[in-house]
Amino acid sequence: MIAENVVFGIIAAAMALGAIGVVRTKNVVHAALYLVVVLAGGAAQFILLGQEFVAWVQVLVYIGAVIVLFLFGIMLTRAPMHPKDSLDNDLRWPAAVTSLFLVGILVGLLVHTFHADKVDVQRPVRTADVTSSIFTTYIVPFEVVGVLLLGALIGAVVLARKD
Amino acid sequence: MLLNEFLILAAFLFCTGVYGVLARKHAVLVLMSIELMLAGVNINLVAFGAFHNSDIGQVFALFVLTIAAAEVGIGLAIVLLIYRNLHSADLDDVDSLKG
Numbered sequence: 001m002i003a004e005n006v007v008f009g010i011i012a013a014a015m016a017l018g019a020i021g022v023v024r025t026k027n028v029v030h031a032a033l034y035l036v037v038v039l040a041g042g043a044a045q046f047i048l049l050g051q052e053f054v055a056w057v058q059v060l061v062y063i064g065a066v067i068v069l070f071l072f073g074i075m076l077t078r079a080p081m082h083p084k085d086s087l088d089n090d091l092r093w094p095a096a097v098t099s100l101f102l103v104g105i106l107v108g109l110l111v112h113t114f115h116a117d118k119v120d121v122q123r124p125v126r127t128a129d130v131t132s133s134i135f136t137t138y139i140v141p142f143e144v145v146g147v148l149l150l151g152a153l154i155g156a157v158v159l160a161r162k163d
Numbered sequence: 164m165l166l167n168e169f170l171i172l173a174a175f176l177f178c179t180g181v182y183g184v185l186a187r188k189h190a191v192l193v194l195m196s197i198e199l200m201l202a203g204v205n206i207n208l209v210a211f212g213a214f215h216n217s218d219i220g221q222v223f224a225l226f227v228l229t230i231a232a233a234e235v236g237i238g239l240a241i242v243l244l245i246y247r248n249l250h251s252a253d254l255d256d257v258d259s260l261k262g
Binding site (some may be wrong): 008012020031042046089111 | 170174181183185192196198205206212226232234237243244252
């Protein structure tokens with residue numbers, strides 16, 4: 001039980017530092033690489049929770065595809081790579097106050113509501129159960145998501161092509 | 164393990180994403196901050212799934228992942244279009260509707 005908490009703490013600290021790096025770094029490519037740290041940490045937390053299927057999907061889809069898409073976006077828009085160009089607008093302090101206020105409220109509510117609830121990480125969820133659940137109970141949303149992906153694909157092509 | 168460990172981590176990620184969306188000027192960085200928020204939501208879903216020892220959390224997290232991938236594709240296409248028209252990806256320059 002102690003070892004799990006130690007592992008969780010290490011991964012959570014790396015994720016928190018990566019998240020702060022995404023919103024604070026002055027280099028756009030570094031922000032994408034910090035995002036890789038956060039998403040890989042998320043996948044590690046999923047494995048720690050015994051939910052391995054979504055962890056590997058996260059690695060494949062996020063780190064494999066979405067980050068590459070971000071890097072293409074950075075290159076195609078010729079993002080400023082020099083630290084002298086500010087990437088922040090003048091709303092930095094109101095934004096910091098807003099997000100600190102939000103995190104305060106959320107943590108207060110979570111501590112108040114779930115202070116005694118424990119997760120049993122000794123019983124992993126089988127991937128076979130997940131897939132049979134997708135293909136029986138949630139088959140209609142699954143098909144709708146497939147159509148939505150097709151629509152997004154065609155929409156992105158239509159938006160981005162030069163004519 | 165306490166359920167709260169995961170939930171507080173997710174809340175922290177979400178609020179960092181909120182800060183990024185509000186304070187960043189470059190459009191690609193705003194999209195990355197939205198991804199941070201979605202990562203926090205996913206941790207919440209999977210943690211509650213493990214808490215109830217069911218597969219529902221994973222199913223919903225997979226749907227969120229799919230929607231996030233579609234959102235990034237469309238979002239980057241729009242950013243590319245903005246860049247092509249305004250020669251800049253700064254969201255402060257997108258003010259034609261300001262009047």
